Every structure is written in structure tokens, then in C-alpha cells.
Amino acid sequence: MLRFIVRRTLQLIPTLFGLSVLLFFWLRRLPGGPEYALLGEDASPEQRAALRRALGLDDPLAVQYWRFLTRLAEGDLGTSLQTGRPVLDEFALRFPATAELAVAAMVIAVGIGIPLGYLAARRRGGLLDSAVVGGSLIGICTPVFFLAFVLKVVFAEHLGWFPSAFRQTPGLSATRVTGFFVLDGLMTREWDAAWDAILHLALPGLALSSIPLAVVVRMTRASVLEVLGEDYVRTAEAKGLHRHVVRTRHVLRNAMLPVMTAIGLQTGALFAGAVLTESVFAFGGIGSFVYASTQTRDYPALLGFILIIAAMYVLINLLVDISYSLLDPRVRVS
Amino acid sequence: MFIPESARSLSITASALILVLIVTGCAESTRDGGDGGERNETQPLVFAGAGDPRTVDPVLTSDGETFRVTRQIYDTLLAHEPGGTEIIGGLAESWEQSDDGTEWTFHLRDGVKFHDGEDFDAAAVCANFDRWYNFTGNYQNSNQTYYWQNIFGGFAENEDEDTPDPNFESCSTPDDLTAVIEVKEPSANYPGAFSLASFGIMSPKVIDQVAQEEVTGDPGSPVLPSYTQEAGTVAGTGPYRLVDWDRDAQEVVLERFDDHWGENAKVKTLIIKTISEEAARKQALEAGDIHGYDLVGPADVEPLKDAGFQVPVRDVFNILYLAYNQEAGEELGDEKVRRAIAHAVDRQRIVDTILPEGGRVATQFIPETVEGWSPDVTTYDHDPDKAEALLQEAGQSDLEIDMCFPTEVTRPYMPAPQDIFDIIKADLESVGITVTADSMPWGDYIPHTDSGGCSLYLLGWTGDFNEAYNFLGTWFDGYDSAWGFRDEELFERMREVSTTPDADERTALYQEVNQEIMDYLPGLPISHSPPSIAFAPDVTPPAVSPLTQENFAEASFS
Numbered sequence: 001m002l003r004f005i006v007r008r009t010l011q012l013i014p015t016l017f018g019l020s021v022l023l024f025f026w027l028r029r030l031p032g033g034p035e036y037a038l039l040g041e042d043a044s045p046e047q048r049a050a051l052r053r054a055l056g057l058d059d060p061l062a063v064q065y066w067r068f069l070t071r072l073a074e075g076d077l078g079t080s081l082q083t084g085r086p087v088l089d090e091f092a093l094r095f096p097a098t099a100e101l102a103v104a105a106m107v108i109a110v111g112i113g114i115p116l117g118y119l120a121a122r123r124r125g126g127l128l129d130s131a132v133v134g135g136s137l138i139g140i141c142t143p144v145f146f147l148a149f150v151l152k153v154v155f156a157e158h159l160g161w162f163p164s165a166f167r168q169t170p171g172l173s174a175t176r177v178t179g180f181f182v183l184d185g186l187m188t189r190e191w192d193a194a195w196d197a198i199l200h201l202a203l204p205g206l207a208l209s210s211i212p213l214a215v216v217v218r219m220t221r222a223s224v225l226e227v228l229g230e231d232y233v234r235t236a237e238a239k240g241l242h243r244h245v246v247r248t249r250h251v252l253r254n255a256m257l258p259v260m261t262a263i264g265l266q267t268g269a270l271f272a273g274a275v276l277t278e279s280v281f282a283f284g285g286i287g288s289f290v291y292a293s294t295q296t297r298d299y300p301a302l303l304g305f306i307l308i309i310a311a312m313y314v315l316i317n318l319l320v321d322i323s324y325s326l327l328d329p330r331v332r333v334s
Numbered sequence: 335m336f337i338p339e340s341a342r343s344l345s346i347t348a349s350a351l352i353l354v355l356i357v358t359g360c361a362e363s364t365r366d367g368g369d370g371g372e373r374n375e376t377q378p379l380v381f382a383g384a385g386d387p388r389t390v391d392p393v394l395t396s397d398g399e400t401f402r403v404t405r406q407i408y409d410t411l412l413a414h415e416p417g418g419t420e421i422i423g424g425l426a427e428s429w430e431q432s433d434d435g436t437e438w439t440f441h442l443r444d445g446v447k448f449h450d451g452e453d454f455d456a457a458a459v460c461a462n463f464d465r466w467y468n469f470t471g472n473y474q475n476s477n478q479t480y481y482w483q484n485i486f487g488g489f490a491e492n493e494d495e496d497t498p499d500p501n502f503e504s505c506s507t508p509d510d511l512t513a514v515i516e517v518k519e520p521s522a523n524y525p526g527a528f529s530l531a532s533f534g535i536m537s538p539k540v541i542d543q544v545a546q547e548e549v550t551g552d553p554g555s556p557v558l559p560s561y562t563q564e565a566g567t568v569a570g571t572g573p574y575r576l577v578d579w580d581r582d583a584q585e586v587v588l589e590r591f592d593d594h595w596g597e598n599a600k601v602k603t604l605i606i607k608t609i610s611e612e613a614a615r616k617q618a619l620e621a622g623d624i625h626g627y628d629l630v631g632p633a634d635v636e637p638l639k640d641a642g643f644q645v646p647v648r649d650v651f652n653i654l655y656l657a658y659n660q661e662a663g664e665e666l667g668d669e670k671v672r673r674a675i676a677h678a679v680d681r682q683r684i685v686d687t688i689l690p691e692g693g694r695v696a697t698q699f700i701p702e703t704v705e706g707w708s709p710d711v712t713t714y715d716h717d718p719d720k721a722e723a724l725l726q727e728a729g730q731s732d733l734e735i736d737m738c739f740p741t742e743v744t745r746p747y748m749p750a751p752q753d754i755f756d757i758i759k760a761d762l763e764s765v766g767i768t769v770t771a772d773s774m775p776w777g778d779y780i781p782h783t784d785s786g787g788c789s790l791y792l793l794g795w796t797g798d799f800n801e802a803y804n805f806l807g808t809w810f811d812g813y814d815s816a817w818g819f820r821d822e823e824l825f826e827r828m829r830e831v832s833t834t835p836d837a838d839e840r841t842a843l844y845q846e847v848n849q850e851i852m853d854y855l856p857g858l859p860i861s862h863s864p865p866s867i868a869f870a871p872d873v874t875p876p877a878v879s880p881l882t883q884e885n886f887a888e889a890s891f892s
Contacts (some may be wrong), residue, residue: 030777031777031778031781032777032780032781032782033781036781036784037780038477039396039476039477039480041793041794041808045784046498047476047484049496051475051496053494053496054476054477054494054556055477055555056555068554075737078555079555079556081477082388083386083388083558084388084556084557084562085557085558085563093582097582151703152617152621153617156617160621162615164620164621164624165621165624166607166618166619166623167582167583167615170378170583170585170605170623171380171587172625173580176580176582179582181343181582234557279610279614281614282584282607282608282609282611282615284583284584284611288610291610294777295742295775296777297777300555
């Protein structure tokens, strides 16, 4: 098991190296440069030239890449040109918002999706099943930003039940420990702040959960149906095992394998989907920052953010594989 | 009916959670209440801009979102009349210039306090100017000290050959309340420059404290000093002091400074939030999460008004133009073609259908409110027949030309670039000009047009202060690859007028230059567009400023 984990982790290095080379040279091939975004419409060509030189953008690309690599070796991803702050700091600042949102969405998706999918499978062809199948189809087809918009108009603007924007009520001064607002509120026992953060998570979390929820429901339903038809389930039932044991130990556990994969993949996709949700709810995570960085050709920020996200994606997949092997010993053997 | 335990408890928990969320969300939803005076003290006024501020030291940026915050914290030597562009006293009660325009004497306000308790005096003014002039290392990066370099040239010791020679000479203090700033050459940039947000006056005690802080980092990776990134490090003399910059929540919290030299701010706590999406800003206002926001989409103005929100109109202080690049499109070297295009475009239609209320057709490259605007310039009415005739005379009745416009962007002077392009294209095609569209994102657009990549293209400019040179000098004081023409006579006139010390004389000269430019017609000025700002119905907004320099100390709950 340890070897498996080490090997998979080491695979990260060539993957990220290759990605960094591709990204670095591809980004520089985009027309325009930060000297245009940063200096506005009226700067003189001399001012732009001076800025390019100051930013080291006139050096040969190989030299610039080498500089990037040597800095990276020291754990330094460079500085965002937009904000003048280290890229890592910027990431650390924005990641909790996106992660909190993704976790909220995943909690909703898994918490509702697995039981619902299971129930639908157990009562195949029934009213609930039809509703689940139909509903999940709508969930998959509805664009997240549209759903986000509808939720916002109905629950924030018209009913006023939930806030329409931000991660917390403006001016609510809360202590920051991790940057995860709910967690911070619980850790510092500022219950108001934690509750405020949960309220602010409700609508964007619900919107973002629509696709993973639908996927989890469908995967669970299909997988449970498949397992229910397996010989060993019939055997177990025939042996006179308690139905409850059959259903949890035999059916659910085995049915969870493909669902875990789906959850893993969806978690990765959530970070991408969060971009739109963040902007609709002015949530201020990594998505809006990456978008702004492409606008200003903020090379260091783009490169740094994308590399970190890629690394996380690979790591999430690794975690999925590990949980897989825990659930199913056969994976470890092979 | 059987439901597995685990699934049943999960679904029960989930439904319970949602129910609780809904019910308590309802209970938590307490909005507003109380009379204005009480609310001013207890409720923060929340205003949303489109981007995070970059620094709390305004000299290190050229960014309007930053200035929105720093303008509340710092005062400048000179200011603008509320809601207008006329220059009035700020920290200086009065000022005068020497005859040759190289010596500026400022008579300072007495009894002004900095937020850190220090007294404001002439030495404080000089401490600021001397600091800026003596910047070294990465501070000399044009990205860090853009306005200083634009207005005062370079530094005591320039470290880069491209940095301009300094025009700043010295700052002296004949007495405690008089500061004299000497420059090498007169410039049309003065006195307007002394009102720029970048040159907000900071407490000398802070300057001493941050003296050792550097812009660090390698080439390509300058890191702003830490004092510029947090609350509690800086002090100005403005109506608000900075008490919190919560980057996680993307908000800056400002609190009323009760020892302000002018009238104290009405609202005790002012919060500036970041909402980058235009639609999200609008919805946050509608949902009552914020009390105002800037950069309202033109299409939202009427719906917001209908819904009872306030959308006060700022006076226009910008220009949208159709540039003719005579090197990219050689036919544009012919004056008849340039005039034909001017007659072909129905600018009134652009103003009527695309710009928000208060928009105007431009007759020249500066708005009417700027000194030097001339009522006597040649104008080009919408006249397709004349355009066709001119094209025929020029032998260009089958003219084909490319035209660029940016996508994914709105600028204060250019809402909906694509829609504006569509109108112009249709107008040009109706007189027989074939237009090839070339659209690209903003990040690519500026370099492309700058380097002369488009024959026709849309661009504009918002002024920094009331001085024609701030507009005209941007484009016409020498050869510029963005325009691709050489007219030494015009360039020489521009240089002459920019170094004329006497303001009245300068105004007269600008009027002549404007007439010359509109005879020559290097491009077609299209429109002036008022950038919109919106407020909740229960707020008394500050006087809206054409320079987008709202003073939030004037705002209150009503």
C-alpha cells in the first residue's frame, strides 16, 4: 500500500514538470503582455518597454523559465503582477473560499444523492424512481450559473431568506484562523460568524451541487441495481442472512466503488464549476482570480494557480484510488 | 416500507439541515430599520466596486479601484469641487504659480491632523515629495510609480535608461504653512497633478516608519512592501481612516476620523467590497446586501430607476473615438476618405441607442467641460450622400477596410463595444465601404491597436483632471504608431502649448489646436458617455463626480 502511494506521488513530478513547460511557453505565446493591462490606455511605448524590462520579460524564454524553476525549487511561485503579492499567498487567500464551496456542494450531493439513489434502485419503476431519474436529468442539463441565478432571484431577492452575495455579512469582523469561515467560526467559538458563513454558503452550495448530486444519484441507483442482481446477493439472502446485513455489507459497500470514482472526478470538476458560481454570488475564490489574471496576462499568477490546481487534481485522484483499494482488496492485489 | 438505517438517517439529517437553513435564514433576514441619523452611527454603508484595491499607499498604483479607497483616507494639496472638475483647495487653501510656471507655492490649511495624531504642515508636504523623488530600486518600476513618472518625470537618480528625466526639482518650506514646489519646466500637467489621488499626503511619521521597506523580489516578480498590504500601517488626513482590510472577505473597512479638518463624515463605518461581476453587483443592491455600486451597465440604468433605486448621472469626462490609422489603412492618408467616414457614421444613433442617459455626441477630442474646448471646430454631420460623393472624389468608391473592436470588456466611455461596432459597420457599408471585422479580447486589443495593427478601431480615454493636455497630449504630441501619421506642425503646436505656463493663454491655444485637429481629422470623436453609479433608495448619495472621485463622507442614510 505504501509503495503504491509513494509511486503514485512520485508520478506527480514529471506530470507537473511537463505541464509547467507547456503552460509556460503557451502563455507567452498569447498576444499582448502585462505591460498593456497594467499600464492602461495612455502609457507611452517607452513606459511599456521599461516595464517589460523591469519584469524580466525581455530575457530569452529559456532564461525566464530557468528563473521560474529555480524559484520553484525554493518553494516560491513568484509574485502576482496584479496585486504585487506572492502567488502562494494569493492562492492561500482564495483557496478556502473555493474549497469551502466545493465541500458544501459535495456534502449536499453525497448526503442527499446516495440515499436517494439507493431508494430509487430499491423501488425501481416506482414513483420515486421516476422522479429521481427525471430530476437528475434536469440537474445534469441545467447550467450551474442559470440555477445559481434562479436560486438567487427567488431565495435572496424575492424571499430575502438568504444573502445574495459574499462569504459573510459585510463588516462582521470575525477572527481568521484557516480562512475557512465556517471552520474558523467553530474554532474560535464565534457561533454567529460560523452561522453567518453557513447561510452564505447555502445558495451557492446548492447551485454548485446540482450536477454532482445528479451524477451521484444516477451512479448509486445504477450501481445498486447492478449489485442487487448479482449472484452473491442472492446467495447471501438464500443463506438467510439478515436483510439489513445484506443491504449494507453486500449491496451498498460493493455498489459504492463506481460511486467513489464519480465523487472523485466530480470533486475535481467542482473546482471548475465553482468559477461560475463564485462570480454569480461574488464569493471571491480562485476562479475569479484566475479569470482576472488571464485578462491582465498575469503570467506568474496563472502559471502558479494552474499548477497548484493540477497538483490538487492529481492528488484527489490518488485519494480516490486509495479509497478504492480500501473498499476493494482486489485493486490492491492487481 | 423499508429504508436502510444509514440512508434513512442521512436523508433525515439532510432534510432537517435544509429546513433549519430555510427557517433560520428567514429569521436572520433583518434588513435596515431605524431612522437615518441612528443608522448612520450603527449601520455600515456598504459600497461595491469591481476590483480589490492594490495597495494602501496610493503613489504605488494607477488603479481607480485603489483610489476609491485611498481618496477617503488621504487628502491631496488640491481637490475638485464636489460634483465637478474645477480645481479648488484641498490641503492647500490657496496656491499660486510663478510667471514662468516653474514654482508652485501652496498656502496650507492650519490645524489639520493626521490619523496618527501628527500635525500636518509644510514639512509633511515636502517629506512626501522628497520621498517620491528619491525612490530607488523596484520603486522606479513604471508599474509601481506610474503617475509620478508621468507627471514629474524620473527620480533623483534614474536607474533605467528609459525612465524620463526628472522634472521635479525641489520642495521647500519658507514657513510652517507654506510649501514651495519647484519644477524644471512648466507643464500643462500642473496644477491638475496636485489633485491626483496618487499624490495623497501621508503622515511623515509613517514615512519614517516605512522608509526601510523596499519593493523586493527578482525581475519579473516585484513584491509590494508589507506596509502597503494591511490596515493599521498608514495615516492620512482624510475623513475616514482605514481600520480593516479583510482580504478573505474582500472588504475594506473605513471608520470616520473625528478630527478631520473639514466636515466630519456622516456615516460612521464605510465598507468597500469587491464584486467583479456587473450582474452580481446589481443583484446585491437589489437584494439589499449593499447600498451602492459603481460601473452600472447602461442597460441596467432604467430598470434600476423603475425599481426605485437612485442612479445619479455623472457629468461626462471621457471620450470614445474611432481612430484612423493612416499607416495600417493607406487610404486613410487621403483627407477626403477621412471626412467621408466622418459623414457616414451616425453618431447620434450611437448616443441614443447605446449610451446611458446624459451621453453626448463629441465634436472634438475633449469634453465640453474641459478648458480649451472650442465651439468653432469643423463639425461633420451625418450625411451619407456627402460621404458617397467624397469617396467618389477620392476614387475610393469600392473601399475595403478593416475595423477592430474589443470583446469581453466594457469601458466607462464604451459600453457594449460590439453594438457600437455594428452601427458603424452598417453606416459605412451603406455608403459603399466594405468593412472587415476584427474582434479580440481587451488584453490583445490594446497591443494590437497600439502597434498599428488596425486601420479603424474604437478606443477612448477618461481624463484625470481638467486639462486639455491630459486628453490631447495622450495622442497628438508626437508620432504615435497607434495613429500612424506625422504632422510636425501639429506636434510642434502641442509641445508649445503644453509648456505655456499661463493658463488663460494655454486655453486659447488649445482652442486653436482643437480646430486644427478637427480640420485635419486624425480620427472621429464619437461620444462622451456618463459612467453610472447606483444607490439604494434609502441613501443620500455623495455628489457624483465626473472624475469618479466620490467623497463618501458626504453620503448618509436618509
